[in-house]
Amino acid sequence: GQSLEQPSEVTAVEGAIVQINCTYQTSGFYGLSWYQQHDGGAPTFLSYNALDGLEETGRFSSFLSRSDSYGYLLLQELQMKDSASYFCAVGQGSYQKVTFGIGTKLQVIP
Amino acid sequence: DAGVIQSPRHEVTEMGQEVTLRCKPISGHDYLFWYRQTMMRGLELLIYFNNNVPIDDSGMPEDRFSAKMPNASFSTLKIQPSEPRDSAVYFCASADRNYGYTFGSGTRLTVV
Numbered sequence: 001g002q003s004l005e006q007p008s009e010v011t012a013v014e015g016a017i018v019q020i021n022c023t024y025q026t027s028g029f030y031g032l033s034w035y036q037q038h039d040g041g042a043p044t045f046l047s048y049n050a051l052d053g054l055e056e057t058g059r060f061s062s063f064l065s066r067s068d069s070y071g072y073l074l075l076q077e078l079q080m081k082d083s084a085s086y087f088c089a090v091g092q093g094s095y096q097k098v099t100f101g102i103g104t105k106l107q108v109i110p
Numbered sequence: 111d112a113g114v115i116q117s118p119r120h121e122v123t124e125m126g127q128e129v130t131l132r133c134k135p136i137s138g139h140d141y142l143f144w145y146r147q148t149m150m151r152g153l154e155l156l157i158y159f160n161n162n163v164p165i166d167d168s169g170m171p172e173d174r175f176s177a178k179m180p181n182a183s184f185s186t187l188k189i190q191p192s193e194p195r196d197s198a199v200y201f202c203a204s205a206d207r208n209y210g211y212t213f214g215s216g217t218r219l220t221v222v
Contacts, residue, residue, distance in 0.1 A: 035211075041215075042201060042213040044213070045210040045211060045212070096141050097158065100152060100153040101152070
């Protein structure tokens with residue numbers, strides 16, 4: 001089976017940097033993804049890491065260490081609109097099968 | 111593209127009734143997924159299709175749940191009979207061979 005662990009809640013100040021960690025256990029690991037979901041909305045894809053290292057997309061970066069079964073999402077220059085839930089998700093096998101973590105609720109405060 | 115389209119957006123039904131949720135994936139995407147989201151269990155994968163063929167339905171909770179994909183542009187998730195514990199938001203998502211799902215807006219199901 002698979003399991004993912006991420007903090008349930010994080011609070012950060014507008015303009016600051018926040019890191020959301022994710023550890024996972026799975027067989028047939030195929031990559032780590034991150035999704036953002038605003039209250040009442042649908043999850044939206046943010047990033048994907050298949051190999052070790054850092055991927056940067058604007059203010060968001062995602063990191064993966066396959067040997068440590070660990071990844072994180074880094075959000076820089078936080079804005080109020082970044083207040084949302086962030087899910088890490090593990091891809092497994094060859095068929096795009098993805099299991100989602102329970103999500104981290106990020107609250108950005110002024 | 112209009113994205114993944116789900117209907118209805120909201121559904122309120124009485125226990126024991128049949129519920130059918132509908133999904134139109136993005137054209138050209140050959141994977142389609144049905145997820146259920148609740149506060150307690152988060153996002154759970156129910157079933158997914160590749161090229162209209164069901165690949166893994168191990169997440170379907172009971173025989174009361176069934177899903178079909180008769181063609182590349184349409185899928186249904188049916189619950190019969192529905193129960194109050196089925197109340198959740200049901201998401202459909204589609205993807206191609208590049209990682210990254212596109213989710214529909216979801217159907218909020220309430221069974222009373």
